[in-house]
Amino acid sequence: MPVSPAMAEDLAVAIARLYEDAELALLEKLRDALEQGIDSPLWAEIKLRSIGDLRQAVEEITDALQQDANGAVAEALATAYGRGRQAAVAEVGALDIGRELQARRVLPGAPAVDRLAASYAEDTRPLYVRITRAVIDAFRSVVTRSSASVLLGGLTRRQASQRALDQFAARGVTGFVDSAGRSWELASYAEMAVRSVTARAAIEGHIDALAEIQVGLVIVSDAPLECPLCAVWEGEVLTLGPQSGPHTIRMEHAVQPRGLRAAFRAPETVAVHVAGSLVEARAAGLFHPNCRHSLAAYLPGITTRPPHHPTPGTTYKDTQRQREIERNIRMWKRRQAAAMDDASRRRAGAYVRKWQAKAREHVAAHPDLRRKPQREQIGSAR
Template sequence: MPVSPAMAEDLAASIAKLYADAELALLEKLRKALMEGIDSPLWAEIKLRSIGDLRAAVEDVTAALQQDADGAVGRALAEGYGRGRQAAVAELGALDIGRELQARDVLPGAPAVDRLAASYAQDTRPLYVRITRAVLDVYRSIVTRASASTLLGGLTRRQATQHALDRFAQRGVTGFVDSAGRSWELAAYAEMAVRSVTARAAIEGHVDALAELGVGLVIVSDAPLECPLCAPWEGEVLSLGPESGPRTIRAEAAIQPTGLRAALRPPETVAVHVAGSLVEARASGLFHPNCRHSLSAYLPGVTTRPPHHATPGTTYADTQRQRAIERNIRAWKRRQVAATTEKDRRRAGVFVRQWQAKARLHVDAHPDLRRNPVREQVGVAR
């Protein structure tokens, strides 16, 4: 059974939901903090004096989020690693080494799982500090701008506050920048991080199991709508060892002749073209978050290269357009939560439905795409 990032997708989805719920809870607390006493002439002074209360409320949400997420990630990593090993058992089940692998007990606290959990905790630790800072910065900015708008005779305080909340809700809690310099909203950043680390757990469980049995080669699937990062590795054989770069090797055939004459001969070998190492391919972008490719054991003389999946009429750019539509749906759903009046809430709902209609039309126009309602959700406000 091939292993892929999708194998751990459901594990990541449940954790990403924690962050989405937290984002809406933060947005709701920000809205309530700003709207309380908004008609008072001393509103600005009261708001700035009460910033400590908002900080405490935000820190309570982030502390609970960190505790829940870290525990859930630890469990998800152990499950993902186990699924990867089970995939190796399924692949090699018909062979003696498959039955040997199935008989082995591996504790959930495998070193790989502990290492990945520590890596995730380190990567996301700054996230919680940034959440508090982002919410408080927006709060101060809204109070200042709303007061200025009123003094200058422009917008009313309510209008100015709503406009600023709309802008904040539109982009979400941002400020999380990846190594490529891209800025992420909170839930999307968390989903990316969780999907990445749980996928790594599944792949490492699979690779560790194969390595234990001396299987040193794997093959990458040919997935539809591949991205430019993955395309060079499609259908290629990779080594699990440290050697990098393309080369042709002679490997023992997985199935050898039997009988007395066969016993007197050296093992049969076959020529195998190896495109590089798995470490090299992953460093180049293979198995990035949302990657569609899978990995399976390559048995020389037995495994055949996968067929090419043609996707006429649909391109990688079409998948990215779908992601953009999903981001707009989430943004307008956040604006529903941030709405201070029923009119604004209904208006945001209209835009949600318009973008949902665009999602339906886009998927209908591209049969190779599938709509995933989870990617259009932003959690449930508490």
């Protein structure tokens, strides 16, 4: 049974829901803090004095989120690692080495799981600091801009606050920017991080199990709608060892003849072209978040190159358009949650329905795509 990032996808979705709910709670805290006493002539002065209360409320949400997420991730990693090992058992179970692997009982509490959990906690730690800063900065900005708009005339304080709050909701709670300069919404960044680390756990469980029985080669699947980063590795054999770059090796056939005559013959060998190492392929982008490829044990003389999966009428660009539609649905749901009056709420809801209709049309026009409602959520709207 091949192993792929999709094997741990359900685990990532469950954890991403924690972040979605937190994002909604933060947005509602910000909205309520701004709306309270908005008709008072001393509103701006009162708001700036109440920043400490808002900061405390935000920190309570982020502390609970960090604790819940780290615990859930640790559990998900153990599950993903175990699934990876079971995939290896299923792949080679019919062979002698498979029965040997099946007989082993390795608990997925292993150093690999602990290392990945620690890596996730370290990678996301700055995110929680950024959450508090982003919400407080947005609060100050809304108060300052709304006060200026009222003084200059043309907008009521509620209208000015709603306009500024809409802009904040449109870009997401944090506006988190990664090392590559890409901007992420809170829930989207968290889901990406969780999907990456759980996928790594499944793959490491798989290759650790194969390494235990001296299976040193794996083969990459051919997946539909592949991105340019992965296309070069499709159907290629990779080594689990350190040697990088294309090379050809001779290996014993995975199934050798048995019997007395076979005992006096040299083992049958086959030539295997290796495209590079798994480490090299992953560094080049293979198994990125949302990657559709899988990895299977390569057994010399038995494993064959996977068939190509044509997708007529659908391209990788079409998948990226689907992601764009999902981002717009989430954006308008955030604006709906941030609405300070019924008119703004109805307007945002109308745009949510408009983009949901676009999602249905896009999927209907491309049968190879599947709609994933969880990618359109930020939590239940008010």
